[in-house]
Amino acid sequence: MRQTLAILALYALCATTNSYAQVTGEDDLNIFGYWQGQFLYIPEDPRFDFRDVVAERNYGKIQQLNLMFSENFSESFGAFINVEFLDNYNSSEKWGALSLEEAWIRYRHGDLLNVKAGQLIPAYGNLNEVKNRFPYLPYIIRPIVYESSFYTIVSLPDYLPNKAFLEVYGAKRFGGLTLDYAAFVGNAGPSYTASMSDLSWASNPGHDTSNFNTVGGRVGFRYDDVKLGSVKAGFSMAVDKDNWETAQPGALTVVLDPNTGAPVVDPATGQVMLAPVMVQFGNLHRQKMNVDFSYRAFGFDLTAEYIMVQYDPTDAQQAALDAFDAQMTATPAQAVANRIVGKDFDKTFYYATLGYRFLDDFYVYGSFNHMDDKMSHNLEEGIDLYTFGLNYTVNDNIVVKAQGAQAENVKESFDYTITPYALAVSVLF
Numbered sequence: 463m464r465q466t467l468a469i470l471a472l473y474a475l476c477a478t479t480n481s482y483a484q485v486t487g488e489d490d491l492n493i494f495g496y497w498q499g500q501f502l503y504i505p506e507d508p509r510f511d512f513r514d515v516v517a518e519r520n521y522g523k524i525q526q527l528n529l530m531f532s533e534n535f536s537e538s539f540g541a542f543i544n545v546e547f548l549d550n551y552n553s554s555e556k557w558g559a560l561s562l563e564e565a566w567i568r569y570r571h572g573d574l575l576n577v578k579a580g581q582l583i584p585a586y587g588n589l590n591e592v593k594n595r596f597p598y599l600p601y602i603i604r605p606i607v608y609e610s611s612f613y614t615i616v617s618l619p620d621y622l623p624n625k626a627f628l629e630v631y632g633a634k635r636f637g638g639l640t641l642d643y644a645a646f647v648g649n650a651g652p653s654y655t656a657s658m659s660d661l662s663w664a665s666n667p668g669h670d671t672s673n674f675n676t677v678g679g680r681v682g683f684r685y686d687d688v689k690l691g692s693v694k695a696g697f698s699m700a701v702d703k704d705n706w707e708t709a710q711p712g713a714l715t716v717v718l719d720p721n722t723g724a725p726v727v728d729p730a731t732g733q734v735m736l737a738p739v740m741v742q743f744g745n746l747h748r749q750k751m752n753v754d755f756s757y758r759a760f761g762f763d764l765t766a767e768y769i770m771v772q773y774d775p776t777d778a779q780q781a782a783l784d785a786f787d788a789q790m791t792a793t794p795a796q797a798v799a800n801r802i803v804g805k806d807f808d809k810t811f812y813y814a815t816l817g818y819r820f821l822d823d824f825y826v827y828g829s830f831n832h833m834d835d836k837m838s839h840n841l842e843e844g845i846d847l848y849t850f851g852l853n854y855t856v857n858d859n860i861v862v863k864a865q866g867a868q869a870e871n872v873k874e875s876f877d878y879t880i881t882p883y884a885l886a887v888s889v890l891f
Contacts (some may be wrong), residue, residue, distance in 0.1 A: 489642040490533065497527035498596040500886045504741070519711040523550045525886065526596060528563075541567045546594065546611070561595065574617050574632040584626040584697045585644035585680045587752040587767050600825055600853050602865040605813040606833045606845060607769065615845070616833060619652050620752065621769050621811050623678055623700040638686045642696075645679035653705035653810035668854035676702040678750070691759025698752035703745045712741035712803035713839075715793060736799050741786050746807065747774045766814040783807070810844075834872075843872040861888045 470740030501522040527547040531722055534540040544564035546885030551558035551637065568581030583591050606612055607621040626648035633642035649655070650672035682696025712839040717726040717735040725734045749772050756765040775783070787805050789796065827850065852863035863886040871878040 466555045469836045473563055476492065477706070492532045493529070494532075494891065495527070495529045496597045496732070496888060498525045498602075498886055498888045499708070499883055500522070500525040501603060503883045505881060506753055522600065525602075526593065527551075538570050540570070546690060552891075568672075572632075574634055576631050578631075580627065582626050582629055582646075582679065584623050584629055584646040584648065584700075585631060586623050586678065586700060587696070587769070588756060588765055589767070590622055590753040596886075597861055597888040597890050600817060600827050600851060601849075602851070602863050603849060603867050603882065605767075605811075605815075606831045606847050608809045608867075616835070618842075620704065620809060620835070621771060621833070623648060623702070623750065625649065627674070640684045640686075641681075642683070643679065643681050646677070648676040650676060651702055651705070654703075655854055661841075671817075672745075676700055679702060680752075682712045682754070691757060693755075693757045694757045696753075698750075698754070700750040701748075701793065702750070703747055706741075706743035706746055708743040709740040711738035712801075713739040713790060713798060714800040715739055716797045716799050716803075718797060718802040734799075739755070739789065740788070741782065741803055743775070743779045743782055746779060746886060748807075749774070761819045763819075764814070765815050769809075769811040770859065771809040775807060800840040804836050804839045809833070809835045809837070813847075823855040824856075827851050840871065840873065840876040840878075846870055846872060859890045862886075863888065 488785040499522065501520070505518055525548070529545045529547075531543040532540065542564060543562075546561050546563045547558065549558035550563075551560050553560070562581065564580075566578045566584055567584045569577045571577075585591060589599075589605065589608050593604060597745040603609060603611075606616060607618055610618070612618070623646070624761065626646035628648075629644055629646040631642070631644035633640050654670055654672040655668060678698065679699030680696050680698040681693065684694040686692045714736045715738075717737050718724065719726055726734050727733065733799055751770045751772070752767060754765075754767045756763065758764075783803075783805070786803060790801055811831070813829060813831040815827055815829035819825045826890055829847075829849045829851075831847035831849075833841075835841040847863060847867060847869045849867035851863060853864075854862045856862060864884070865886075866881075866883045868879065868881045871879075
């Protein structure tokens, strides 16, 4: 257990703004990594109720595997690469995903001034930099906006800065008090990145198609006391834009016969015909703000974050949303098959996790999460996630985890509750 904390600290250091020159030898290429295997049981999955399949689900998979490479060229320069495989990755079967998560070079001038350049995960809140470091985290199912498996429900980049290409950071110690800062700049975000399916940018897949950048940073402090424990807190902010340049369906309405008022049925399919109501806002300016806090003492640790995403629409953009909302209000309820866009733009997320380590190798925790998205009609009141878990450190390289959770949509008209139970093993190598 004693050595495990040191090993996990190495992985955390490779992800955070601290230098890892002190823990790896110069002129040596270090190859290391981890993987987490998961078995998931869901008694009833409402996402499958409308299909001709069994709603009860259970399956196992390699949730994530990361290969990392680092080398310190001198006391001042070092490099780091992180390659990530998700969900039983298999290129021939088109399973999962393979991505280059990080590839950066670091210049270290001293504790107060360091620079990273390349592709990196920026400093933002408690978890952003280490959200994929499973051996370092107690979770199998992470807090909502950090959990990649929720991507079909929640747009994760709407709450967090995705990547950066330049970051300046540092820290200054005053006895037990450490003050730290980080400032970064990155591309506009995933929604502005060209893909192979985007014919207008097919020759440049992966390129940022915008003419603006994401900018942000974090300021914080940490205070360590032998008797009182350790407290850490910070404020983060990122400024970017939300891509609504292309018209998107804001709702689906039933096509009604102009003479009878009855729903029109498609003779080819026998289904009621639906027509989209399109909305288009252009580039929406927004600010993402994060307050993080953590405290560790006497075997207990408490971590919490609050994220607020505030939009700053122009008068024309606000008028477009108001006009759409008025149109939906005037449309008979029976004619609205599915409203997609909500009544506002802003979003919030917060979580708190309380854990306790006992018998040296066991760790138990409980957590509560809430997220809402006013721009999504079904998520405007939010999702609550309750979770509890137990971890056991087998040895310096293996951690076994168990976790139960319940996620429920707060909105009564969109009843959605899912209760997954998971077992996992995290392996360091």
